[in-house]
Amino acid sequence: MGYEVLTAFFLEAGFLGIMLFGRKRVGDKLHFFATLMVALGTLVSATWIISANSWMQTPAGYSIAENGQYVPEDWWAIIFNPSFPYRLVHTVLAAFLTTAFAVGAVGANHLLADRTNRQARIMFSMAMWMAALVTPLQIVAGDAHGLNTLEHQPAKIAAMEGHYETQKGAPLILFGIPNDQTDTTDYAIEIPKLGSLILTHDPDGEIKGLKEWAKEDRPPALIPFITFRVMVGLGFLMLGLGLWSLWLRWRGRLYDNVWLHRAAILMGPSGFVAVLAGWYTTEVGRQPYTIYGLLRTSDSLSNVDAPAVGASLIAFIIVYFVVFGAGVFYLLRLMRRTPQTDDHELEKAPNRAAGITPGPAQSSKVEPNNGH
Numbered sequence: 001m002g003y004e005v006l007t008a009f010f011l012e013a014g015f016l017g018i019m020l021f022g023r024k025r026v027g028d029k030l031h032f033f034a035t036l037m038v039a040l041g042t043l044v045s046a047t048w049i050i051s052a053n054s055w056m057q058t059p060a061g062y063s064i065a066e067n068g069q070y071v072p073e074d075w076w077a078i079i080f081n082p083s084f085p086y087r088l089v090h091t092v093l094a095a096f097l098t099t100a101f102a103v104g105a106v107g108a109n110h111l112l113a114d115r116t117n118r119q120a121r122i123m124f125s126m127a128m129w130m131a132a133l134v135t136p137l138q139i140v141a142g143d144a145h146g147l148n149t150l151e152h153q154p155a156k157i158a159a160m161e162g163h164y165e166t167q168k169g170a171p172l173i174l175f176g177i178p179n180d181q182t183d184t185t186d187y188a189i190e191i192p193k194l195g196s197l198i199l200t201h202d203p204d205g206e207i208k209g210l211k212e213w214a215k216e217d218r219p220p221a222l223i224p225f226i227t228f229r230v231m232v233g234l235g236f237l238m239l240g241l242g243l244w245s246l247w248l249r250w251r252g253r254l255y256d257n258v259w260l261h262r263a264a265i266l267m268g269p270s271g272f273v274a275v276l277a278g279w280y281t282t283e284v285g286r287q288p289y290t291i292y293g294l295l296r297t298s299d300s301l302s303n304v305d306a307p308a309v310g311a312s313l314i315a316f317i318i319v320y321f322v323v324f325g326a327g328v329f330y331l332l333r334l335m336r337r338t339p340q341t342d343d344h345e346l347e348k349a350p351n352r353a354a355g356i357t358p359g360p361a362q363s364s365k366v367e368p369n370n371g372h
């Protein structure tokens with residue numbers, strides 16, 4: 001976390017103000033540079049945070065001293081612990097997709113009002129390229145991530161899949177209600193052998209069920225089971241929208257199809273929901289451990305009185321509510337404003353700007369069917 005603050009947080013924090021509020025105050029190049037620095041800072045930040053989280057999922061490169069303290073032994077093994085590369089790729093792609101679907105929804109909303117708006121077209125087009133190209137990558141990355149989890153945290157996979165019994169040729173349970181009391185997944189709708197095929201690449205491969213572990217060593221199954229399906233379901237909806245947009249782009253109708261635009265608006269929050277669902281899967285699936293296999297969550301409690309914990313929790317809630325609320329309010333205002341060429345660009349290049357400013361006089365300059 002120290003590395004994160006030193007290498008990334010200052011970079012992001014320093015340039016964020018210029019990015020959000022400086023568009024008209026600094027030149028285009030500095031504004032673009034500030035935007036790149038925010039993106040880079042966020043990426044570096046994600047790297048360190050994911051490394052720390054991954055170490056708690058798949059600890060490596062440490063020893064335990066006599067007094068029970070963890071002692072770092074191998075810096076590289078700690079940072080590049082076994083689940084880190086998978087988690088980093090999956091999380092960063094998730095962030096790209098979340099952004100793309102939010103931007104796509106805003107662009108689509110403005111296109112519904114005026115399909116000739118050039119800025120809205122650029123927003124929508126870039127977002128749909130991201131959806132079409134990055135979603136398949138995310139699905140492949142998610143699959144590889146799952147195989148890595150199977151190797152290091154098989155109980156988490158058993159919970160995500162709703163499997164209590166160890167089976168050869170295990171089915172893929174599409175829907176059902178895992179019940180930790182009876183050790184069964186009730187009302188299961190399943191496809192035979194597909195579970196084994198996906199996880200072991202062999203239709204008769206063996207998959208361990210939760211009963212392999214003592215009850216006190218297993219994660220609760222219901223939450224990872226549901227959140228995993230929400231995440232994967234949204235992933236496939238994202239793929240559907242991306243492919244649909246590709247098809248319409250190819251037909252030259254990307255900016256004309258109101259149904260695509262409505263669907264893109266509906267999918268606007270999908271990335272945020274998928275990310276939360278993914279983290280619930282990961283973190284509830286890690287239970288009952290804080291450091292997987294080594295430190296139980298029940299043993300991780302600090303020796304702090306309940307009122308102190310309550311007070312800091314309330315402080316967090318208030319501060320987050322204010323800061324987050326202000327951020328959301330500002331972003332919603334930005335999203336609602338019809339995108340158009342900024343005044344300072346108009347001053348710099350009046351002719352070009354006039355050609356791309358939306359409005360009845362200029363709309364004939366924009367080709368309605370240009371799909372690129």
Ligand code: HEM
Nearest residue numbers: 087090094097139142143146149232235274275278279282
């Ligand atoms: C559609 C196919 C997908 C598959 C097969 C998949 C697979 C997985 C798996 C197996 C995990 C848990 C790994 C672990 O805890 O060890 C996970 C977590 C996660 N997923 Fe997905 N995922 C998919 C789609 C998505 C999408 C579309 C998003 C977001 C846009 C997303 C975001 C996340 C996040 C943020 C996490 C938690 C961080 C992590 O452990 O990587 N996933 N995913």
